Amino acid sequence: MNEKKMRQNKLQITIIFIVILLITYLSAAITNFNFLDSVLTIPEAIGWMVSNLMITSETLDRMPSIMDKLLETVFMSIAATTFAAVISLFLALLGSQTTKVNNFFSVLARFIASFSRNIPVVAWSLILLISFGQNSMTGFLALFVGTLGFLTRAFIESIDEANQSSVEALTATGATYFHIVNKAVIPQSLPQMLSWILFMVETNIRSATLVGILTGTGIGAMFDLYYKSMNYQVVALITITIVVTVILIELLSNQIRRVIL
Structure with missing residues (x-):
């Protein structure tokens, strides 16, 4: 057999x-x-x-302006991720089978997560570009919407995986909905949620470069400018700077995950 x-x-x-x-x-x-x-x-x-793509001393003179744009990109990615995490937590509480208020809001929250997650960030950038034009707000919103869907889905799964015994114990004592969420659900799910937030920060910093090319903001706009002017030495410096930044943030995130998980 x-x-x-x-x-x-x-x-x-x-x-x-x-x-x-x-x-x-x-x-x-x-x-x-x-x-x-x-x-x-x-x-x-x-x-x-x-x-x-050889980096020269003349190319290094542009490093301060590159760092300014890079920091702008990093902070925009962090801000979009943080803001999306707050909204995602609210939607996840509505969408989770453990904490849902009713079936209508549960289905609605899951639909919002699925809709925003299944449209790529690049597509969101192009859609929002028509309405908001080339500015930092467009880049922020594109990252925010893409992050919202992913984190909502991740948070729902984290809440659903939480131990039900503490939830049932508080429910049996007549605890309110907000008391159950605050004392039983969030403490169990928070480490995993923070891990997902750190993951999205890394992902958004990578995505923000491409979004910046489309929206004319941050390090992506600078990359596009020098690429179109065929100044490949500066392009190489920008690329190396982005790669080093992403690696450092990933190392920092991994260290934080080891502490919280």
């Missing part, structure tokens, strides 16, 4: 592997992608990067 099951699993894996290969081949054929040509262009691409 076990041998028969193993043969079936092996056959299924083989079929899945063949299907993946066929899909890959069809995708390459439709898009006129040639893997061999791509590999052969790698040495030429590396040579171009070495000759054009």
Whole structure:
């Protein structure tokens, strides 16, 4: 019986592997992608990067202005994440099976989370760009809406995973809804929620660069400016600065997670 099951699993894996290969081949054929040509262009691409992306002393003179824009991007990402976290907590309490007020608000909260989460941040940037124009408010709102959906969903799952015994004990004593939330639900879910907030801060700092290109704000706008003017040395410096910043924030977030979890 076990041998028969193993043969079936092996056959299924083989079929899945063949299907993946066929899909890959069809995708390459439709898009006129040639893997061999791509590999052969790698040495030429590396040579171009070495000759054009070298950081010079003149390039480093622009570091103060780069840092100003980078800090603007970081603070905008933190502000959007923090504000979205507050609203997400309210929606999660309404949407969770543990703390829902009624089915209508539960469905509504989950719908809002699903709608905002399933539209990419880039798409939100383009949609909001039409209404608000190229400014920091557009970038903030794009990050806020995308974060709202993700955190609401994450917070709902965190609340649903909380131990029900303390909730049932407080309910049995006649505690009010807000007392149950404050004493039983939030204390259990808070560490996981903080972890999700830190994760979204990291994600939003990465996304804010692309959002800035579209909305003309922050480090993304500066990247776009120097890229279009073909000043690739400054582009390289901006890219390295962004990468180093993201890595440092990720290390800090991981350290905080180890403390709170």
